[in-house]
Amino acid sequence: MSTSDLVNIVAREEMQNKTRIKKILENPLTFSLFLLFMMLIVNAFVVDNFFRIEMRNNLVTGFIPIILDESSRLIIVALGMTLVTAVAGGQDISVGSIMAISAAFCGLVLNMGEYRTDVFYNPLWLAYIVGLLGGALCGAFNGFLVAVLKIQPLIASLILFTAGRSVARLIAGQTIYIMNPVYRYLGVQIPGIPIRTTIIVSVVVIILVALIVKKTGLGLNIESIGINSSAARLVGINATRIKIATFIFCGILCAIAGMMVSSAVQSVNPDEIGRGIELDAILAVALGGTLLNGGKFSLAGTIIAAYTVQTITTSMFAMGVPADQLNVFKAVVVIIIIVTSSEVFKGKIKRLFAKRAQKKVVASNAMGKGVTQ
Numbered sequence: 001m002s003t004s005d006l007v008n009i010v011a012r013e014e015m016q017n018k019t020r021i022k023k024i025l026e027n028p029l030t031f032s033l034f035l036l037f038m039m040l041i042v043n044a045f046v047v048d049n050f051f052r053i054e055m056r057n058n059l060v061t062g063f064i065p066i067i068l069d070e071s072s073r074l075i076i077v078a079l080g081m082t083l084v085t086a087v088a089g090g091q092d093i094s095v096g097s098i099m100a101i102s103a104a105f106c107g108l109v110l111n112m113g114e115y116r117t118d119v120f121y122n123p124l125w126l127a128y129i130v131g132l133l134g135g136a137l138c139g140a141f142n143g144f145l146v147a148v149l150k151i152q153p154l155i156a157s158l159i160l161f162t163a164g165r166s167v168a169r170l171i172a173g174q175t176i177y178i179m180n181p182v183y184r185y186l187g188v189q190i191p192g193i194p195i196r197t198t199i200i201v202s203v204v205v206i207i208l209v210a211l212i213v214k215k216t217g218l219g220l221n222i223e224s225i226g227i228n229s230s231a232a233r234l235v236g237i238n239a240t241r242i243k244i245a246t247f248i249f250c251g252i253l254c255a256i257a258g259m260m261v262s263s264a265v266q267s268v269n270p271d272e273i274g275r276g277i278e279l280d281a282i283l284a285v286a287l288g289g290t291l292l293n294g295g296k297f298s299l300a301g302t303i304i305a306a307y308t309v310q311t312i313t314t315s316m317f318a319m320g321v322p323a324d325q326l327n328v329f330k331a332v333v334v335i336i337i338i339v340t341s342s343e344v345f346k347g348k349i350k351r352l353f354a355k356r357a358q359k360k361v362v363a364s365n366a367m368g369k370g371v372t373q
Helices: 003-026 028-046 063-088 095-111 124-148 153-172 181-185 197-215 218-227 229-234 239-265 277-287 299-318 323-341 343-372
Strands: 053-056 059-062 176-178
Touching: 028 277, 028 299, 059 063, 063 095, 063 197, 063 218, 063 239, 063 277, 063 299, 095 124, 095 153, 095 176, 095 239, 095 277, 124 153, 124 239, 181 239, 197 218, 197 239, 197 299, 218 229, 218 239, 229 239, 277 299, 299 323
Parallel strands: none
Antiparallel strands: 053 059
């Protein structure tokens, strides 16, 4: 084998390595994992005992369990937001209000209009079912507006975003308190289990959503409709039915998250449950690599991004940053996402890699010719 052949082989291997690196960098999970890894590294040096985990009152505690606990509601809501974004090409900003409405339905069944109750007037399982139905009803309303009336998702969900908490206040009548300790099982801990129930529920929801999306063909249908709804309809996919079903599914996930929040505080306060979570959910969806204009989505990316967002929030609190200044740091992350996801930025990065690869090839060819001569 001549020297020129060796040079060409080396150049070909370098090109293949460049291609692999390029694919890794273009993977939506790369940025999310990198940001999460950087946050953990920073916290290891800035926050005292960040990775310390201990047992207190028969419950695993520490910064990591807190992040897993606090991010559980966000993950459940963000999964629903991911599917809605993929199928409809827009975001459902009413997820926080749906959480409040579902919690109000659940509380109403349990306390039957009383301000404070220590006993359940109806079975707890019935209250959970009613809460889930309330979330499904809200999702069906949004889905009807988007799929049937062809209203943009942002505008359609603006109705419940604006009026949803007032509806929840009408359902609950007032801020109610449910002091039965059994009610805390969903949002805090089941006696004898050292892990918070919220973490367990979020893992179960993740598994169920992944199975439904991957094993039933729903994920492919959602992507097809999000990419080209007309083409999907031509191949026999009922876009209207899939869109409505996706919004209903998102509403059910929001209901689960809403009842988890209500259970954790043993009360139903429509003005506070789920407030601001829609912004974190959209951030997690965007950060996770889901196309905000519909089509391809990544459940794994959303989950990792949700943990990243909650890690940022928890870290800022641990470092003493006031709550009213947290949005500044989140705004920086949003700016980075917008810039890096823009077509102009991607085009410049691709051209930069192409120029470097071309220079490598030219240099290798020149070296090979020189050796031959």
